[in-house]
Amino acid sequence: MNFWSDFLTLFLDKLQSPTLGFLIGGMVVAAVNSRLAIPDAIYKFIVFMLLIKVGLSGGIAIRNANLAEMLLPAVFAMVVGILIVFIGRYTLANMPKVKVVDAIATAGLFGAVSGSTLAAGLTILETEGIQYEPWAAALYPFMDIPALVTAIVLASIYTSKQRDKYFSKEESLSKQRVTAGGYTSEQGGNAGGYSSNQGITASGYPKRQPERVKIWPIVKESLQGSALSALLLGLALGILTRPESVYESFFDPLFRGLLSILMLVMGMEATARIGELRKVGQWYAIYAAVGPLLHGFIAFGFGMIAHFTTGFSLGGVVILAVIASSSSDISGPPTLRAGIPSANPSAYIGSSTAVGTPVALAIGIPLFIGLAQVLMGS
Amino acid sequence: MNFWSDFLTLFLDKLQSPTLGFLIGGMVVAAVNSRLAIPDAIYKFIVFMLLIKVGLSGGIAIRNANLAEMLLPAVFAMVVGILIVFIGRYTLANMPKVKVVDAIATAGLFGAVSGSTLAAGLTILETEGIQYEPWAAALYPFMDIPALVTAIVLASIYTSKQRDKYFSKEESLSKQRVTAGGYTSEQGGNAGGYSSNQGITASGYPKRQPERVKIWPIVKESLQGSALSALLLGLALGILTRPESVYESFFDPLFRGLLSILMLVMGMEATARIGELRKVGQWYAIYAAVGPLLHGFIAFGFGMIAHFTTGFSLGGVVILAVIASSSSDISGPPTLRAGIPSANPSAYIGSSTAVGTPVALAIGIPLFIGLAQVLMGS
Amino acid sequence: MNFWSDFLTLFLDKLQSPTLGFLIGGMVVAAVNSRLAIPDAIYKFIVFMLLIKVGLSGGIAIRNANLAEMLLPAVFAMVVGILIVFIGRYTLANMPKVKVVDAIATAGLFGAVSGSTLAAGLTILETEGIQYEPWAAALYPFMDIPALVTAIVLASIYTSKQRDKYFSKEESLSKQRVTAGGYTSEQGGNAGGYSSNQGITASGYPKRQPERVKIWPIVKESLQGSALSALLLGLALGILTRPESVYESFFDPLFRGLLSILMLVMGMEATARIGELRKVGQWYAIYAAVGPLLHGFIAFGFGMIAHFTTGFSLGGVVILAVIASSSSDISGPPTLRAGIPSANPSAYIGSSTAVGTPVALAIGIPLFIGLAQVLMGS
Amino acid sequence: MTQQACKLVIVTEKLLLKKIAKIIDEAGATGYTVVDAGGKGSRNVRSSGQPTISDTYSNLKFEVLTPNRDMAVKISDEVAAQFFDDYSGIAYLCDVMEVLHAHKF
Amino acid sequence: MTQQACKLVIVTEKLLLKKIAKIIDEAGATGYTVVDAGGKGSRNVRSSGQPTISDTYSNLKFEVLTPNRDMAVKISDEVAAQFFDDYSGIAYLCDVMEVLHAHKF
Amino acid sequence: MTQQACKLVIVTEKLLLKKIAKIIDEAGATGYTVVDAGGKGSRNVRSSGQPTISDTYSNLKFEVLTPNRDMAVKISDEVAAQFFDDYSGIAYLCDVMEVLHAHKF
Ligand SMILES: Nc1ncnc2c1ncn2[C@@H]1O[C@H](COP(=O)(O)O)[C@@H](O)[C@H]1O
Ligand SMILES: Nc1ncnc2c1ncn2[C@@H]1O[C@H](COP(=O)(O)O)[C@@H](O)[C@H]1O
Ligand SMILES: Nc1ncnc2c1ncn2[C@@H]1O[C@H](COP(=O)(O)O)[C@@H](O)[C@H]1O
Numbered sequence A, B, C: 001m002n003f004w005s006d007f008l009t010l011f012l013d014k015l016q017s018p019t020l021g022f023l024i025g026g027m028v029v030a031a032v033n034s035r036l037a038i039p040d041a042i043y044k045f046i047v048f049m050l051l052i053k054v055g056l057s058g059g060i061a062i063r064n065a066n067l068a069e070m071l072l073p074a075v076f077a078m079v080v081g082i083l084i085v086f087i088g089r090y091t092l093a094n095m096p097k098v099k100v101v102d103a104i105a106t107a108g109l110f111g112a113v114s115g116s117t118l119a120a121g122l123t124i125l126e127t128e129g130i131q132y133e134p135w136a137a138a139l140y141p142f143m144d145i146p147a148l149v150t151a152i153v154l155a156s157i158y159t160s161k162q163r164d165k166y167f168s169k170e171e172s173l174s175k176q177r178v179t180a181g182g183y184t185s186e187q188g189g190n191a192g193g194y195s196s197n198q199g200i201t202a203s204g205y206p207k208r209q210p211e212r213v214k215i216w217p218i219v220k221e222s223l224q225g226s227a228l229s230a231l232l233l234g235l236a237l238g239i240l241t242r243p244e245s246v247y248e249s250f251f252d253p254l255f256r257g258l259l260s261i262l263m264l265v266m267g268m269e270a271t272a273r274i275g276e277l278r279k280v281g282q283w284y285a286i287y288a289a290v291g292p293l294l295h296g297f298i299a300f301g302f303g304m305i306a307h308f309t310t311g312f313s314l315g316g317v318v319i320l321a322v323i324a325s326s327s328s329d330i331s332g333p334p335t336l337r338a339g340i341p342s343a344n345p346s347a348y349i350g351s352s353t354a355v356g357t358p359v360a361l362a363i364g365i366p367l368f369i370g371l372a373q374v375l376m377g378s
Numbered sequence D, E, F: 001m002t003q004q005a006c007k008l009v010i011v012t013e014k015l016l017l018k019k020i021a022k023i024i025d026e027a028g029a030t031g032y033t034v035v036d037a038g039g040k041g042s043r044n045v046r047s048s049g050q051p052t053i054s055d056t057y058s059n060l061k062f063e064v065l066t067p068n069r070d071m072a073v074k075i076s077d078e079v080a081a082q083f084f085d086d087y088s089g090i091a092y093l094c095d096v097m098e099v100l101h102a103h104k105f
């Protein structure tokens, strides 16, 4: 039972780190209705600073790295990202009172990656002195984009099937109102509870033609998001220019401090979003609590395969698990709002921000690091 | 006469510190109508950074401190906070052309505490190498909250007395307009000069019932303010987690620089508010110039009692004097606006920002530190 | 041919600096339509931080400097600033399809100085270990203000001449509409393509009287701009107070990092403005590409005269060339918008931001530094 | 099918946001729209202690579409009675020709 | 010479900015004005993943002056058809007494 | 007692804020409300040298309640005469059914 006692000690230890302290502090601050607020401009700038730093340090290190090693972990990242969405599609989406499109969007967000969770993971890895491949942070887009694409494609297939059913039904029921669209047409799934019964409209809405989903626009949309852009910009600058002087005098020293403030914001967000989550029902809460750990363990497993076959470091395995357990908070939601417009944002943002991210940060990260340390010791 | 010459030398020396330089720089910048501006988001973030840093350093140090020592200074802080409001109530409020509610609100703001003045005081204390108790900054809320509560209660008692008079008068004068409320009902005190004579209203306003003032909502409102929240969050994190790494790499090194920028903003503010102060009359200016020094000396006196009885350090005495001489700039005004809605904000904000804060910073701090140094030398 | 090969090596080397990397990174980011954005508040704060730092370091150094040395370079800065405007007036303004007022405003902007380009130049000079006079950055206003004043005066003279022509013509054509003003009255120069033909107006606009241009308001307007104010504030604080502690712990260490982020913004801006530049025609592009280098060489020439006569350092010569080749991005445009309201801002801002600044940064700075190094070597 | 409506506009101090939103809700309006605003009126009294330097606007403008004049007047009277003694504010009513599209009205 | 006009007001989610601007342009309107807005309606669904803490408003209010009711209804119908199934939004029409000055109308 | 009024709306470039506020004051209006706005019109000329990246809106929308049409037209004519040659801008007049509450009108 040495394994378990070792693990527990390590786990409890991590719970006292300042990163988590600020997260919990933020939750408390919001819970007592404090008017403390981090201005939006500061929040956006901190996210930028963290991701460009992660990119820069990766880029600088990659210059001398053997990128062939990256192949297998990158493929695994893709596989995990897609898998997470399918898991959500066949679990959460089948629960009673859960609308299918909402569930698919939620699964997409949990498959996608959170830059701030990644940054927190990297910080704690460094504190613990665990080595990892310099390119490991660059696995981010390999999991993020496939997850979002899969979710949008699945939702689109589902919606057009529903639409076909609906329209064939409707043809027989002439004169029925056409206003409804994908959202209200779903029987029993109207979790949001709003119908357009009382709505008024100057003229009837024209029928929308089902369209084929195109993959490339979704990929482009993801890459253009502010988080991925900052990460890739940092990578490119790290590889192509000599940013060591700025990196060491500016981006690196500020990293931990800025991260702690970001954790505060995440904490405040989590509390603020709890209400939204409550509206959409308990299945989302359960999914959001269990998902991050499950996804992390799956990724940890894949990572261990790479560890044994190609020598992927245990630190790298932890990073893979952390990005799997994280759920996107910055780039993902707008991409989903545009890509699955009929899904209720309260469902997926509530799940991710109020429960998913705190679980990934407060339980996931210490768990996977503890696990790696036990495995190293053995 | 050694005392006075020593004191003068020390005092003049302090006037050259960069903190004061930035304050005066800001005044000049605004006076020449420069378009230089520190964005609001930056200002708010700087305030957050300073107060969480003050909190963190206090919290870290408190872990090993004997908090029993804090009892007497905390009680003195409360006494001073309440005393300041009463002083204002029986001096400023009795001056000609000064409305009583405006005067009470102003006294409340001067009893309350300014985080930025406190931060400036701590910096100069450290520059001078004067020791103080780690928990001294935590005296802030013990003075701040009682002062605001006292002011709101006094104003409320006064207003309901006035209302009673007014309504009993009115009953005899039937058909008189009821629109007026507490503000216009005061004879001869309409300093703002606005009457609702020409106002129009769709239907008469209903009579408002006098309500009993409740203390707890005011205390809560104060604690929820952004400044106190940041300070208390820092304290809690300092005590409960191990934030030394972030503190040393981030919060501490940025402190002085951010403070200097905040001083610039305070300076610009002071000039910008001078106009408002001018409108409300010279008694406010006199109160605002004399108040900070008087309040500081009273607190210094109480501090010396604690110094001789319980060994409260001279640095701590200076901090007590500084928070007494400071007047709240961030949390106080909104609390007062909500708690004493009939008071004219131009009166209290103008007094505090345009005169009170510069006096506390530029004269108060060097004065009290100089005094402590002379006392130490002797 | 040693000179040319030396120069080429040095020039290519500079192209790899992180400063340029971030500039080009910004261009690419905007070109691929990324949603990455640096919030406005951060941008404004960074500009403030850089210019106050430049001012502070100058001010601290000036305390012991012999300011008499500054006389000749300051006069040369003025001469160059005015010369640049006249060059634009007699080249760009005479091109086909170029409106005279637009050309004058553009020349004014190119004569004026960019704080960010100056900051980039200083950083690279320091990286290369080239010495310069502490007061060299203080040449900024000596070039900036005369250039803007000259442009506004020239434009005003031109406009009132046009107006006289127009009104004398109009008197004979009674009942002609008066709405037109300076802009539409120019034959063949209506580059913007908008006429008020379809405009509606409740009553005729009254005739505007031509006014004499006053110099002092323009100078004041320039000095009140945020960039110059920050620089002068820094200088004053550097000279009059002892800001070394804050300077060394805050302003100096953050300088390079903040500059790199500003470069990113400049790059994004350049791409974003390209479209505007395209609308106003290719002559602006040609002027904006050639101008910075030409202006820089002229200033370099004047600088060398000062070098040989009064011993002005080669580093100082480079600074003179850099401020000449730079074009104003922060203070200049609003001053011109107010001073030459009839000029089309798309013309001058497009030219400066989309082409002028990148050329000055990416070619000008390395060129002039390379040149100085070759001259030093010889 | 479209519908006529009234638009009630209230301009007042920012710190009343939540309280006025509550009054609107309770009056039974289907919604409201709010924007940050600056302005000058007769009182011209500052509402908060925030820096004026680089200050953003400290007023709010509410716009509420109501199905009839009565609801608008009810909201406006309640707001005026509770706040316009002590706070700056103005309230006026505009005609809306027709509501063209709404999820609920 | 002044001219009468209609004012179409559309309040909807921020992320539709560019798409609605395009619809307005294509309908032939001479311009539009847009402001940041907050609000509450029947759907009350958040539009983005941005933090709510210290969030700025997440709605937009478009105002379009059109020379006649038809153009306004055309724009409004197009916007409603494309977006109001999935996004929050309201559209209504006001009378403009007269356009006093415009560069082009 | 309520009162009828006109609402003058002016949308123009931000840097004219102070100048237009002065014109409104001098015309004798009891106040004005101003909000940040973006927009597109015929001129579509940028008003400032501020970065477009993450730029906030560069227009302003003034709304002035005036007791009669004359005062509104007077303000609007003065603004147009002074600025609309060189700056973007539009001015129009709306009907206000009634001013329900005002401290001074
Ligand atoms: N005549 C007016 N036209 C437009 N807005 C006004 C007018 N009068 C007052 N306001 C607005 O109402 C707010 C409060 O007015 P007051 O209570 O008179 O200070 C002002 O800050 C303006 O935003
Ligand atoms: N009755 C109303 N009055 C004013 N604005 C409204 C009203 N109803 C809805 N809105 C605005 O329209 C937006 C979308 O409404 P909805 O689609 O009903 O959620 C809301 O966020 C409000 O800004
Ligand atoms: N038809 C319109 N409807 C609403 N706003 C307009 C319209 N035309 C112009 N505007 C506004 O007026 C500003 C100036 O217009 P312009 O002078 O034509 O460039 C634009 O930026 C818009 O904000």
Ligand code: NA
Pocket (backbone or CB within 6 Å): A109, A110, A111, A112, A113, A114, A295, A323, A324, A325, A326, A327, A328
């Ligand atoms: Na994930």
Ligand code: NA
Pocket (backbone or CB within 6 Å): B109, B110, B111, B112, B113, B114, B295, B323, B324, B325, B326, B327, B328
């Ligand atoms: Na005090």
Ligand code: NA
Pocket (backbone or CB within 6 Å): C109, C110, C111, C112, C113, C114, C295, C323, C324, C325, C326, C327, C328
């Ligand atoms: Na120049």
